[in-house]
Amino acid sequence: MLNRKVLSALGGLLAAVPAFAYESSYNLPHGVTQISEEVRGLHMQIFWICVVIAVAVFGVMIYSIVTFRKSKGAVADQTLLHSTKVEVIWTVIPVAILIFMAVPAAKTLVKMEDTRNAELSVKVTGYQWKWQYEYLGKGVSFYSTLDTDSNYARQTGSGIDPNTVKDYLLNVDNPMVVPVDTKVRLLLTGNDVIHSWWVPDFAVKKDAIPGFINEAWFKAEKVGRYTGQCAELCGRDHGFMPIVVTVVSKEDFAKWLAEQQAAAKTATTTAPAAATAAAL
């Protein structure tokens, strides 16, 4: 059973080489933001540039290995020592390719850093080992922790098969909720150590550093559930503080926000009431 799995995996490795460029389980996701699509474009562009160079360089290497063999009677050409001309050529061509590549990369980078005109600001704080989301100016704030099922299964020697757990390690109790087609600005910081907030589908990865506030933004264009993980080693349970963002329609978001605000209000009003009751 194990052998078959390994064999099929090895087969998959071979099959994956041509499929590499397209299959999303081997490749970056297209994502659901304009930026994530652009980033994927850059990634594929530089990938194909590398492939073309690889074909040329590896081609010459393989040709040499096959053709210029001593066992086939090849005699070394002792005059081929240096050539300023070719050195200049293979310096200038890569420089040109790099400039060709740097221009679109710089453009995307500028866009990624432009956090102006955000319609919603959420402060994200990394803790060992959970996330806190504060909707600035909305009076809504909550923690987001690994869900109970994953947490039971992930204990060392739990004996629970992770395949039986829904969204193993990529599920939380309280996901972050944002409206679709809305520019959301994130203000990231860390409470204890450095964490990094990463959701591949938004192409956002930014460190959450104690004493710093970092900015990032995304504008999700599709309703859905998007997951990510903490991407900076942050201690024992670094692998167990996932990120789940639920993108909902603007109406659903308004409804969700109202519910949260109402819940927050009852929490604050009942708490003092309970305290008075206890004092009496």
Next chain:
Amino acid sequence: MAHADTHAADHHDHDHKPSGIGRWLFATNHKDIGTMYMVFALIMFFVGGAMALLIRLELFKPGMQFFDPGFYNSLVTSHALVMIFGGVMPAFVGLANWMIPLQIGAPDMALPRMNNYSFWILPFAFTLLISSFFTAGGGPAGGWTLYPPLSLQAGDSFPLTIFAIHMMGASSIMGAINVIVTIMNMRAPGMTLLKLPLFCWTWLITAYLLIAVMPVLAGAVTMLLTDHYFGTSFFNPAGGGDPVMYQHIFWFFGHPEVYILILPAFGVVSEIIPTFSRKPLFGYDAMVYATASIAFLSFIVWAHHMFTVGMPLSGQMFFMMSTMLIAVPTGVKVFNWTTTMWRGSLSFEPPMLFALAFLFLFTIGGFSGLMLAIAPADFQYQDTYFVVAHFHYVLVPGAVFAIMAGVYYWLPKWTGHMYSMSLAKWHFWLSTVSVNILFFPQHFLGLAGMPRRIPDYSTQFTDWNMVSSVGGFIFGFSQILFVVVIWQCVRGGEKATDKVWDGRMDGLEWTVSSPAPYHSFETAPEIH
């Protein structure tokens, strides 16, 4: 050659080679010290490799089967420290000790007693590091980069790790001084700098890099130490410190360190490819200048390790562009090696096989490095298995394969015996196939979204992790063959000629007997 043989034979008699344990404890001979460095590195490769196999064991399937996540983090941290500071660096220092005097026509290294200290510090440093596993709180678990504030949360392992790093640094600086002084002062008459073998050139530049950056690392970790125990707040935000400053200082060391690990590998490969292509190295001058350019650029690219920390846009632009530039001199090197083979007369002895694998697989690591330079895309790659795949491609089939190529190239010169070519070829094929099964799928894992340094993963990553682990175990156990080949070669075997290989042997090391005489060149050879 007959003359050299008799010379070597009677050499043996008045060589007053010290005997017993004292020969090693008080060693001042560059060959003895070189041998100790190589043996130490080999042991450390197995220690670090065992840690890697434990990591791959835990990652074979999702779920935490064996370890506590904290112990897993200690494995990840120590694996890196052991491999970098205990494996690759000492292995190259060992090669330098053995080969630099032989290649420049000198009797020994310039500073033999310091050479002894620089080696004997290492076993103590690594005893400290590994003993930290048995302290309260376990081994260092904050990653080899020791980023604060996380690294400041460590238990009693912390001072042990810091002192171990201080000691390794002192050792490296002494080794580097020795290399520089030897190459600058002890070259045979007529050996101008631009006649220096490339292995010596790359080591000379590496030695300058070491002297430039090891003190920076020492400073950074000392500040961590005072933050932890003496109430300073260099990096502690609670006291007004700046954790990002640590990363800048660390990577100002860390990026040149990457080239410290790879430049000597370039040197080894630049020796081997011409030999077995039976043609001089193409573009020697360009190779030297490319090495120097890489070294220079290595000082101005450090923050590409930190694109996600939130640098200003202009900073990100600068580090993206400067990083992309490194592809140019690196490309020059690859093109020159390729052209060296062009219209050559190639044969495929084990050192050449490893050098060729280096050429292909290091280049793959170079390509992923170029991809990582693209800052917007780097946000997706940073701290994922894509990065793990990248640096393992440049360090394992890159640096480590170059070390193995160098060992297979010079081993007959060291021992005086040929080794089993067929066993060495088995070692080569097993290593080369399995290293790709091990690391290539990690590119897919990273792109599909698996972060690095996690002890457990979501079930969608299972298949590639299994493949990678299988490759890891094959690769790890294949290295036993390497030890067998070396052991047999030390014990005996067909007698090696002075020239050893049927190839183009330009270096001075091939003019002395095999094994090389205890004191390499008592009278300096003339270089024309």
